[in-house]
Amino acid sequence: MNIGIIKPDYKITGGFEVVINHIREELEMSGHNVEVVYVDATERGLSYIPFPIRAQDYEQNFEFFNYINYFWRYLRMDLSKYDTVISTQPPSFAIQHPRHIALFYHHSKIHYDLSELIQEVGLDKPFHKKVQEVLREIDSLSLAKVSTILAGSKTIKKRIAQFNGLHSNVDLFYAGIDNEIYNYDGPIAYQSPIVVGRHEFPKRPELFVKAMKKIPSIQGRVIGEGGRTDDLKKIDQLLTFADNRNIEIPDDVVWKRLSNGFFQQEQRELLQKSQKSHLKSNVVFTGRVSKQQLFKEYANALCVVCPAYEEDYGLTAIEAMSFKKPVIACTDGGGYAELIKDGVNGFLVEPTSEAIANAIQRLANDPERVKRMGNNAYETSRSYSWKNAMNKITEIII
Template identity: 30%
Template sequence: MIRKHHRNNLSAMKSETNKKRILVVTSRLPFVYGGNSILAQSISANLTRMGYWSDIWFTPQNRFGRQAAAYFANRLTDLGLTGTDEQIDGIISLRFPSFAVKHPYHVCWINHCMREYYDLWDHHRTKLTSPFAVSKEHIRKWMIHKIDKYLLAHNVTKLFAQSKNIAYRLKDSVGIQCEVLYPPPRSDFSYEHGKYDDYILSVSRLNKRKRHDLFIKSFALLKKCQIKGIIAGDGEEYTYLKQLIEEKGLENQVQLLGAVSVEKLNSLYSNALAVFFAPVDEDYGNVTLEAFRFGKPVISAPDSGGPLEFIHHGENGFIVDPEPQQIADIFIKLFENKSQTRDMGTFAYEMSLEHTWENTIPRLVPSG
């Protein structure tokens, strides 16, 4: 018995010694916490659960107009060894400028490059106030495209896009082709299926491109209906959205909760009738598969980008024009036909099961 116990201890020690160390590398601005940070945490948590040593490393991302220094700082970052001089076996980078980091086994699972110089260029250009500023930004755009193309072609071992929308942007902008690998739903929710209560949930950062104002304006057409709206998230549009709710007289129908805990958001998802997620040209959109895993249909728009890669109109959600009346009509349909809403939620849940961390992690780490 003693010898057997000793052999088991040696086996366990050897197993711990042989565990690969995988570092998740990404960047974010101070006091900004969104889908990118949540994804980094989910990757690291699932790496650990599946038998790897894992940590998250946030690299510098400067303010707008100072990105050259950020790229340079990332390029000089040494991630070959841990703080105790043990080998890091692989890194997984997620976005600019973190994919500039050097490592012998570097998988880039890209969310996006600097969007102002890619898909948001036309919008960015309209804010420039002088010919000099336009010329300067054209040069910056050209330089960043050249740098990104070089890094994504020569600095990474593997390149995956988190959605078809992201893959299309890369090919269209810099001629880089990559395989699509969808992130599974985040791993810190229970995903319990609750009741289909009388509220629609809208969850994401309070940013203009997320179109929470459209959600509120839709409820302005439903004042005689029992259905309610809940907005969960924080961001620069909080004050504007609060004022809009008051202007429309919706204080008793639409709640603006601000940032909520994971436990609270879990409960909101679990008991919602459905989820509204209709951003403008979203990269990927974690919300869609999160809602599906909770068994909730999703309402989106034809120009919403990433969510459209999962939503089958009339089967696990609805894709409707971003007009308040059309969205309000869908809310009523879901409310008045809860049996159909449940069936759609069931289909959404079954579809979400196609995307698991057990199938995803092995594609992001060194084999063997």
């Protein structure tokens, strides 16, 4: 069978790229001819939109018009040489084909599940609500034509029902995790709590950093980096100083305002004082790490904290569980929340630094509980193999 995978190319290699490569390799080993059709998603322009757009309108909301431009590009693609096509990130699901599978992990998030938060924080662009209305309408029309939508989690399936009104053509697909992680059998220790992932809004590593200030005798480790890393380090300095002076900065201010670089005068003054104080933080920033170093971080972690808001899937949590680590996630964590059985393989807590700190402290105080919950977490991770994942893909394709 000739299979085309339609993939927007963002010039990065992240979790989605790993999933696509694995699916391609597995399908090829099963005897299928597979071609990944990359479409450069970094270009800005209007060349595919069949009607005129004023330059000033484009500049005011270029992200929207880029989306529409790519929507038309995918809509016009000739994919007739393939027996089956698999679309991936939005708006690649606009492609037209009688056997179309959409591997679906998220919408244009700022116009869907993050829309209200984006407006609250002040990150919305002009005409946000009208843009949102247009995107939701064209997305719904496209997705309704897809043969099968494979939602990456129950959270995503729920969003498709909520925002696009689709149920009958939606199934679940849980991606497997890296085989080296799934089959890890090296040494395990329980030392520092860690948070792993990109530093982007609203992943909320800021809540982890603030939680660590409430348990100063414990060292926390922040693994990874991203567009918000510099602000995250400033927040750590600021919170270290504020805690030393018994100054409370609310959680919402920390992860909604400071994480986006919105420091008010009072906070800027505190930050300047903190930089002069040279107080030692109990949070270590590792920066980006190699795969082997990541394995060591997981293997030596007391627990893994996954504080993100409305996560699509929860890959980090499953990886952590493969290393027999309890996972702490938040009740509004989306895909993370659906993986946690509270008190069994981790803790599901309110999205506050206080709740996260309490959960970490409970684990630090009870080594036997940590090991017991870690073993339960490991059993949970056994469901997320690539063998199980490809069984679902094969079932749909055949």
